[in-house]
Amino acid sequence: MNNVDGQEVLFPVVLPRELLEESGRYLSIGSELVRLKDRNEKGLVLAMTHEEAAVQLCKNSVSSYKQLPFMIYQIQTKFRDEARPRGGLIRVREFTMKDGYSFHNTQHDLEAYYERVYAAYERIFSRIGLKDFVSVKSDTGMMGGDIAHEFMSLTEVGEDEIVLCAKCGYRSNMEIAPAKHNYKNDKSGAPLKEIFTGELKEIGQICQGLKIKEEQTCKAVIFAVKGGDETVIAFARGDCEISEAKLKKVVKKDIVPWTGQDESIAAGNVGPVNLNVKKCTVVFDNSLTGASGLVCGANKSGYHLSGLDIERDVKVKEFFDIAKAKQGQQCSCGGTLKVERAIEIGNIFQLGVKYTKSMEMTVLDDNGKLQYPIMGCYGIGVGRALASVAQQSRDSKGLIWPAPIAPWKVHICALRTDDKVVSKKAHDLHDKLEKAGIPTLFDDRDASAGVKFADADLMGMPIRVVVSPKSLAADEIEISLRANGESKKTACKNAVKEIKATLKKLV
Amino acid sequence: MNNVDGQEVLFPVVLPRELLEESGRYLSIGSELVRLKDRNEKGLVLAMTHEEAAVQLCKNSVSSYKQLPFMIYQIQTKFRDEARPRGGLIRVREFTMKDGYSFHNTQHDLEAYYERVYAAYERIFSRIGLKDFVSVKSDTGMMGGDIAHEFMSLTEVGEDEIVLCAKCGYRSNMEIAPAKHNYKNDKSGAPLKEIFTGELKEIGQICQGLKIKEEQTCKAVIFAVKGGDETVIAFARGDCEISEAKLKKVVKKDIVPWTGQDESIAAGNVGPVNLNVKKCTVVFDNSLTGASGLVCGANKSGYHLSGLDIERDVKVKEFFDIAKAKQGQQCSCGGTLKVERAIEIGNIFQLGVKYTKSMEMTVLDDNGKLQYPIMGCYGIGVGRALASVAQQSRDSKGLIWPAPIAPWKVHICALRTDDKVVSKKAHDLHDKLEKAGIPTLFDDRDASAGVKFADADLMGMPIRVVVSPKSLAADEIEISLRANGESKKTACKNAVKEIKATLKKLV
Structure with missing residues (x-):
């Protein structure tokens, strides 16, 4: 910034x-x-x-x-x-x-x-x-x-x-x-026909019951205008999902999913033909442009209509883009979304x-x-x-913090903290690294190497330093990288310099 | 931490x-x-x-x-x-x-x-x-x-x-x-006597009206217990101030200054003799221990009592330390507070x-x-x-931030920013200092040297650096300290090094 x-x-x-x-x-x-x-x-x-x-x-x-x-x-x-x-x-x-x-x-x-x-x-x-x-x-x-x-x-x-x-x-x-929709419409010119659908309300049930595809239906999604008694009914092809954000922009009102009780709305059987709901804004999605041969609600409990031809049966002034885009639809460039x-x-x-x-x-x-x-x-x-x-940055053992945002850059595992030489060397290294401005986590617990390594992997600091009786016998410590496991031994006297150089490559 | x-x-x-x-x-x-x-x-x-x-x-x-x-x-x-x-x-x-x-x-x-x-x-x-x-x-x-x-x-x-x-x-x-109180009491043995004081209510008014000292009165301070209809009345010598914190510890209730209306309380004329207030806790301060010859309220509008002798006229079970300590009082070591x-x-x-x-x-x-x-x-x-x-850290010109908490450590005043050399050198110096981890404020406004210096003094960053056509002619910049005004010239090429060294002495 x-x-x-x-x-x-x-x-x-x-x-x-x-x-x-x-x-x-x-x-x-x-x-x-x-x-x-x-x-x-x-x-x-x-x-x-x-x-x-x-x-x-x-x-x-x-x-x-x-x-x-x-x-x-x-x-x-x-x-x-x-x-x-x-x-x-x-x-x-x-x-x-x-x-x-x-x-x-x-x-x-x-x-x-x-x-x-x-x-x-x-x-x-x-x-x-x-x-x-x-x-x-x-x-x-x-x-x-x-x-x-x-x-x-x-x-x-x-x-x-x-x-x-x-x-x-x-x-x-x-x-x-x-x-961007690309539907093939039924051109048979079938007439509107009322069909008994009983308890079938959801699009899935209707399609299963009538053995048709979702795209052969016209669905209705009902919204309430916030802080009032108005409703908004959105119509789209049954396989489309209404986008609240897009619909809000069209109606220019704040809407929420309708959960009300209104006898004039035959919930589950709402359709665009002979719709008669008070204080209601009706919006048609682009997916219905020129659509025909659809099944829709009959605005009567237990009934739907088949053979809906939007142009013939409904007077739609304007169609809007109120459906969510879908995987596989065409991009305006001709590519696939x-x-x-x-x-x-x-x-x-x-x-x-x-x-x-x-x-x-x-x-x-x-x-x-x-x-x-x-x-x-x-x-x-x-x-x-x-x-x-x-x-994004993890493996089966735990986190792998990228160095620029790691809360500690170095994780010191002191093995056998009861060993005075180990304890002193590890403490000294911790203090020197902190003084050099390198935030360092120091595992000085009385726990096994296995426990310490597993915790270090889980927490995922970028550089792990092992101080153990074995490495100190050769006057060395071991530096390894969490990201790829690479490790090397370094003489104790070069430890801070080597860790600094390693860190510099990581940030 | x-x-x-x-x-x-x-x-x-x-x-x-x-x-x-x-x-x-x-x-x-x-x-x-x-x-x-x-x-x-x-x-x-x-x-x-x-x-x-x-x-x-x-x-x-x-x-x-x-x-x-x-x-x-x-x-x-x-x-x-x-x-x-x-x-x-x-x-x-x-x-x-x-x-x-x-x-x-x-x-x-x-x-x-x-x-x-x-x-x-x-x-x-x-x-x-x-x-x-x-x-x-x-x-x-x-x-x-x-x-x-x-x-x-x-x-x-x-x-x-x-x-x-x-x-x-x-x-x-x-x-x-x-x-710790040290009052001399009137030992005359004067009797209790009702005196008409009319509209005199405050201690100051009483003392002025009766030509007595505040310490010759017994004052009452009334508190309400929070969230109830109880009151607490604290009595002390008129020159003492009641400590709410101490009083709270004594009554073990949360109290606030009394602002209510209660006919049983003759506000401004409350005294310890014949006090008759319902749901009321009365607390006496140590300053009244053994006190005599005092003026106090008569619990009757328009009247006070003179000649109050606490031991003789009031049954006090216990005196408490509920007054604030005062300048000049004796410390328990014998010193003066x-x-x-x-x-x-x-x-x-x-x-x-x-x-x-x-x-x-x-x-x-x-x-x-x-x-x-x-x-x-x-x-x-x-x-x-x-x-x-x-x-604490200021003078007549403005703030003097101590370096450890100064929001910027260095304030660069570039004089004549229309001069391309000045502008470039000042920008370069700013960038180098920031890169060296030294937060630097850069005044690159088109304003006079006087305005810039006054603002630098007002804001009070510890080190001021002046880059001007004059100093640059000698290939120098000027470094000065806000705290004591000390200033020196430094060759441009040593500027960052010199500023770092100066800052190090300040933190």
Whole structure:
């Protein structure tokens, strides 16, 4: 961050409610934002991110375009009241984040700086030892703004999905990857026909019962608009999955899965023909464009319709891209899309003037006119990045910490600590290494060599040093690398020098 | 902390309510503890300190006396909902604390370790550049336990008072310093007499009105017991100040200044004779032992009594030490007490088994019996320590940061940054110093030498380096010390070496 001209600051974990009211996020963010009160009943929040605090900090000390651009950053505790914390450090409520905020005179300047941070992020993730990571375009979500990228660590245990095309290099978060459909439609011109389906409600049951494929159905997914009594019904081919993020952008409302009771909605039998639900927005996915010969709900409990021809039977004004992209779909370049699981470890956003405008931060430009500075913001999930490295860098014996982020660079195993010479030599070496600025873990337990080696492998520090009566007899110690097991003996007097040289090759 | 065998950990800022319920502090701590709820209505708190979290962390991994002793510490954000935040970093609600927790098999072992940390704290505060600080015995307050010390930075703006004796070296927090009184009593044997005092209520008004000294009065201070309808009335000589901390220890209840309305209490006219207040505990201070010839309230609006003889007129079972010690009082050694204002920057506590017992953390001792580990805890207010250094280390031009804690060690003032040679040399020097691990602030603004020097003095980095067209003409730069203004010129090629050597002398 310093190398991209960042200046370190520290914001509070607890922010006054008013700050988020100014930006509008006090209302727009859901229950992930923890709201609390102090002893005087004054509203506070636990900060999820610090755009408002950054604007607040700068708005009183920055008044001229000459003071821009600059970037401030911090490494600090954040709290998000996640509905489903999981996976150790992957999705936790309290976590350490590196977050930075930049202020610019022009969009052009922001874009140039954004590129610099983008490159810095790639260097950071490489340097901490991540092997498989990609950056993808992403949804701006609660942050606002237009352009955003996520840095994703690829892993089968990831909770996010990303969409890749090997041919053209396209990379995107699932939330914004366009889905391109290629269905063959039944052209038989079969008429609409009501069929009794009884207790069959789920797409899987219908397909099994009627012996048809999922893509031969039109599914309905029902959402509730948050904080009201409206609903949104999304229709798509039965083999498509509705993307909440895409649907939100279309309806421009905050939606959640519908769990309500409404007699006008025949749940499990909802279809686009003769649909009659009050306060309801209906959205059709691109996958239904020109579709025919489909089975859909009859809006009547126990019944479906067959022979649905969208053009003939439903008046659809417009089709939207509201389905998730799928593995095997065609990329716009003609290549084939691949979907991979990943963990989001960083994200960068071009925020525009959302925060400076709502919080009235202005600077005088070179014509003496007031302008809202243009902002960018840049986050790294420190714990997630660490967990992602651990996920990728390991073997059957345990972790293999890359040296740049290993909590200790050297792990001394002193064998036979009851031996005074061993104990003294090991202690001396530990003290010398620490003094040389090399964090060193010292296993001085009264335990067997086997136990010590197994623990050293499990914990995975990059360099292991063995001090034993046997090696000391030859006035030597043994240095080995966790990553590849390579080992060598070194004269005691050269130990620190040799360890330093070994470490230098690793960082 | 590492040098006293500490191991670094990181606890959460937000803790589950249950943890503090186990120790009993969820109820015993007042409104400084912020209580909140998550999305599922589960109780949480913002941690003020982490004894419970430390016990929770260790109780599952420690089971044998062989694993003791050890100490864990963290440097982390704490939140206390202070009633009166003030003084910049001195009393804030959110602050950074270094807190450590040690676990021992025996009280003896705790005491020996406590001494080690005590010595380490003295080294730390000296090293960060505090000139005037003392350690004093202190009240254990909400922490529990018996023995505690505070480290106090002496300053006239401090909000704490400490009591010192130059003769015997006695040092104590005001809260526990015993007050030793030496009054001459009126032996005239004057009778009790009701006198009309009208609107005179305050001691000062009474003394002025009746032309007597404060010590010739018996004052009453009224407190309310928290969370109930009880009151506590403390009587003392009019020139004494009641110590809430001492009084709390006597009544063993949590008390706050009384602000209520109670017709049975004639506020401003409360006295010990014929006092008739319901649900009231009355406590007499040592200063009243054998006192006579005093003026006190008559428990009747508008009236006082003169000629009060405590032994004759009031049945006092026991006198207590509930007044604050005062400057000029006698120390038990015969010396004279001095009272100084100070800021608390650190504290250490011998906690005993309060937390391990209440939270059921046990280890097997060498006889195979379950024992509760004995704990110590050790805090440093990082921001307060910083503010205290700033308070002590300054002159009329600004701050003078001691090198060990200066945020930048070197401040480069590049004069005439439009001069390409100056700009290049200054940039090069900055980059070389940073690469050598010396944090360097670089003033590359387009501003005059006067502005730059004034700002450098104000900000107070220990070493100032001037790069100017004039000095560069002789292929030199100028190095000067903020503390004493000493300056010298050095050939450009030796700059980094010379700055390193200068810095080495300062840390």
